[in-house]
Amino acid sequence: MADVKPFRAIRPTKDKVAFVVSKSYQEYSQNELKASLKFNPFTFLHIINPGFKFDKKVTGSKRFALVRNRYLEFLEEGIFKKDKSPGYYLYEINNSDFKSYGLFCATSVADYRNGIIKKHEDTIKRREELFANYLKTVRFNTEPVLMTYEENLSTKNLMESQKSKSPDYHFTTTDKVTHKLWVISEIETCKQIEEEFKKVKKLYIADGHHRSASSDLLCNLLDNKNVNTEKASSFFMSYLIPESEIKIYEFNRMIKDLNGLDKEEFLIRLDAYYRIENKGAMLYRPSRKNHFSMYLDGEFYALYLRKKVYNFTDALSRLDTQILYTTILQPILGISDLRNDKRIAYGCGKHNSIHMKNEIDSGNFEVGFSMLPVTIKEIKEIADAGLVMPPKSTYIEPKLRSGLAIYEI
Template structure:
């Protein structure tokens, strides 16, 4: 039984929402963020990545960064950039990218559901990244970036969404990457109550993206509970900001790999070793090879594309983790042939999100990498199966597009 409840969102005015809305803080580095906000004092990156307004030598984890974030958020509320809804509401957030539509419910989910595994995870988190967002959330007294959740479709929720999205939206703008962002405010008490009831019929919610933000929000909630031992469980710090999409709406892109060297092998030696676990065919058609299904991989080496097909018996098709394409490549090629034991820590491998296209793999090889691999995307069903089994996915298994924009909704903790 999932808890999803309304909240009084702090959100931009209609006139400024397109300038405020920003990509998540963790998809760019500080220098890139500085460039992105030039000429735009309203960008939410001034809150989410506040070091961009401090001297270049400032440590991004220094307390002055979090204090600056809070001051900037307070200023945006004081100067009228932000308003706050008078009554608890839910919201509908629709994104349209290249004609494909995903539409989610914006509400607050429970830290208890996270701790009790009603909200399912599929990734490990890193302590230093968690601590950064713990500090940010605690200083700002707010969840500033939404958690991207998904669930197995519920027909009546779909019907409510369809009826509300026939109305005039509150926001409707196109961001610089040509993605449409449309928001409706569900401020009807009966509809909100019905949505709360319907989500109680949902057995599990699944984190699609935002594991560090979720873990940090939960830890801040626990800190607030310890500081307020008479808490009732209804306080806002017991909940965190989420956008919850039906699984059928979501699109997972490929997450490709590039490697610096062949681990001492010549190209011929490397191809011979690869052929022990994969059938290797030179791809004769024009353009890049995009894998057509599970067990297929593209490989770009010496200005040629190859089609790799995993040989039967190289993986356990019944194991939800071992049967992932990212696992098949790791266990049958990257580790045994290229000696990449841990892709999270190796400096010989890099990852390229599918949004950049397969030509980016050719470019990276031309600039010095030795070999590239194009991947078949991990499916939502595979993600859910792994989460249900209590397992974790290998690193860099999923790339979701479009990215949720930060700054459209802010959830105040007290």
């Protein structure tokens, strides 16, 4: 059963929340970033980019300490307030394409260690340690781990009953995304939510594998490897979202060269595993699993896997990103390290295929591949089997804003 707890969040005041919350740092162009920092004194970007105050770039432990200082300043200036009692935070995000809701809460390091919280990606030890040291210094977390669960009627009714009330936050950001947040702090309702999630046998990490691993490592550092249910460091902030409320996009693969092969040799090598159809210059998308779209030399190709020559042995072997890796990327194009090889790049999102075509037409890459998105069923099968997906297998929405709810450690 999942141990899901309420917590006392640090939150922006209602009159400033629209100015405080920010997208992920990487989503801003340099011009956007500079403008936000220069003209918006309330943006959370000031906390995570503390060197702006001194017109200086700072890194490492110095940056961590300054992040802590900027955070304390936001508290001192009344931009942030700490809730008086523990609660859950129901959050709905709505844009023109997609609407979903989920619950900010505290999830257990013990559940992560015991496999109740399931993962499907490998983590890099260096990144785990870096973020754990960051958390140890700043002592707060504003980036929840996105987890999904199989919703039952009871949890759904609980959430819907809260959404029928007036939200504590209701605002729209400049990218035309509408945000609503309900604070759930009534003792009986919190107990009911906690009990309902005890009926949930598994939580699946959708996004935030390194944040989960870093929280586990932080618990080791602060609590000598022991889980103490009375301490904040034995939990970490998560955003629990029903399976039906997430949207999964694929990542395209773009490769800079054909590994010394000319076009004809490359197509002949592909023919061993695929039935190939030339679809011409018109944009072409794959229509089913084990079916890929390839863009090469100004033309799209349909690649249909020859299943009689490919062995399906487990959930990983059936995954399209793994099939592409084992039949093309590694043996033909010579790409073994999908995470670090400079010859491969990835694109994601709705306009993914158009971006891939433009990049190849511009000469930045030689060939590109697209596929259907991974399904939630595939994610769960991989996680339940203890297997690991290739890097960049899923791009998952919603992408949450920083600074909306903060968990103190």
